[in-house]
Amino acid sequence: MRKVKVRKKILIANEEYAAKNRAFLKERKIPCLNVISSPGSGKTTLLAKTIETLRGKLSIGVIEGDIQTDIDAQRIRKAGAPAHQINTDGACHLSAAQISDAFHKLPIDRLDLLFVENVGNLVCPSTFDLGETDKIAVLSVPEGDDKPAKYPMIFARAAAVLINKIDILAATDFNIKKVKADISKLNKNTKIFLVSAKTGEGMKQWCDWLENMADSKRKKALKKTRPRQ
Amino acid sequence: MHEATIAQSVLEAISAEAKKQKARPIAAKISYGVFNAINTETLKFAFEAISKDTVCENLKLNIEQKPIKAKCKKCRATFEFDLHESKCPKCRHDDFELLPDAPLLLEEITFEDK
Numbered sequence: 616m617r618k619v620k621v622r623k624k625i626l627i628a629n630e631e632y633a634a635k636n637r638a639f640l641k642e643r644k645i646p647c648l649n650v651i652s653s654p655g656s657g658k659t660t661l662l663a664k665t666i667e668t669l670r671g672k673l674s675i676g677v678i679e680g681d682i683q684t685d686i687d688a689q690r691i692r693k694a695g696a697p698a699h700q701i702n703t704d705g706a707c708h709l710s711a712a713q714i715s716d717a718f719h720k721l722p723i724d725r726l727d728l729l730f731v732e733n734v735g736n737l738v739c740p741s742t743f744d745l746g747e748t749d750k751i752a753v754l755s756v757p758e759g760d761d762k763p764a765k766y767p768m769i770f771a772r773a774a775a776v777l778i779n780k781i782d783i784l785a786a787t788d789f790n791i792k793k794v795k796a797d798i799s800k801l802n803k804n805t806k807i808f809l810v811s812a813k814t815g816e817g818m819k820q821w822c823d824w825l826e827n828m829a830d831s832k833r834k835k836a837l838k839k840t841r842p843r844q
Numbered sequence: 845m846h847e848a849t850i851a852q853s854v855l856e857a858i859s860a861e862a863k864k865q866k867a868r869p870i871a872a873k874i875s876y877g878v879f880n881a882i883n884t885e886t887l888k889f890a891f892e893a894i895s896k897d898t899v900c901e902n903l904k905l906n907i908e909q910k911p912i913k914a915k916c917k918k919c920r921a922t923f924e925f926d927l928h929e930s931k932c933p934k935c936r937h938d939d940f941e942l943l944p945d946a947p948l949l950l951e952e953i954t955f956e957d958k
């Protein structure tokens with residue numbers, strides 16, 4: 616028997632594409648947020664509401680990831696933003712190569728902010744780097760307040776957590792204090808927003824945060840190159 | 845859920861090395877960080893299935909899961925992150941930065957003697 620040390624990275628292809636995407640976005644100063652949650656937590660509804668709230672303030676584009684159909688991209692277009700749908704055909708997460716392709720399906724140079732709605736899954740998408748600026752986690756009230764403890768990887772890595780569907784809080788035993796404590800234990804710097812994409816409650820704080828972020832990255836650069844419409 | 849894709853990449857990496865070494869691999873060790881969301885049993889099962897009729901058939905796949913590390917923002921100590929005790933073991937401070945998870949790595953291969 617003979618042992619050979621290899622120490623070779625596997626899945627290097629995704630990392631290479633992610634690094635390329637990151638450089639592409641940085642060059643254009645476009646913040647890109649990778650939105651991750653379980654199916655049905657309200658990602659698409661939240662994005663549609665965000666687009667409506669920020670109309671005239673930020674030019675937003677969305678890359679949609681789903682196993683099948685382009686229903687979500689249609690919903691985003693209806694809300695007034697350009698969207699490109701990726702179908703993963705069974706895969707549980709988006710890959711960085713798919714995002715590289717999708718950039719060119721959007722009017723990328725006109726965007727102030729790019730969202731990626733990942734495939735509904737709290738586990739796998741959190742481990743595949745897409746080259747995004749930040750990860751955003753969405754947790755909806757009916758899913759239960761134990762999810763940050765049970766699925767720590769996404770909550771530990773998210774720059775912000777949106778707790779959605781707070782309009783139905785009263786009908787559940789969801790404990791906001793506990794969730795906040797659990798998330799802070801994983802990452803003290805995570806911003807936590809309590810929102811309802813349905814009633815619009817809390818959307819202002821979230822949209823202000825987005826505007827601030829896009830401001831610092833993009834608007835200064837834009838002023839130099841073209842006047843805002 | 846993406847173990848099949850990973851098994852395929854592992855198979856390709858081992859097969860490439862086997863070709864270089866001109867020998868039959870009988871065992872291999874891979875490692876990855878605990879936040880990689882890979883189920884060890886599922887990965888082994890997937891590898892066994894796809895390695896049939898290849899140079900890697902019957903290869904024993906050993907898997908090591910590496911803990912995730914964190915760096916204390918106060919005393920700068922690096923420590924193994926524990927979900928249940930998320931404080932710096934040195935200074936008890938609770939503000940820290942999670943370091944990147946260990947990548948998926950093909951560590952070593954054991955070859956049959958020629």
Ligand SMILES: Nc1nc2c(ncn2[C@@H]2O[C@H](COP(=O)(O)OP(=O)(O)O)[C@@H](O)[C@H]2O)c(=O)[nH]1
Nearest residue numbers: 654655656657658659660779780782811812813
């Ligand atoms: N009550 C309530 N329902 C919501 C809210 N946001 C989304 N929903 C509903 O949750 C369901 C799933 O939403 P969707 O946006 O498709 O979730 P996604 O799978 O994460 O994209 C839909 O029926 C939405 O109408 C909310 O804030 N409150």
Ligand SMILES: [Mg+2]
Nearest residue numbers: 658659687732
């Ligand atoms: Mg959706």
Ligand SMILES: [Zn+2]
Nearest residue numbers: 916919932935
């Ligand atoms: Zn410390």
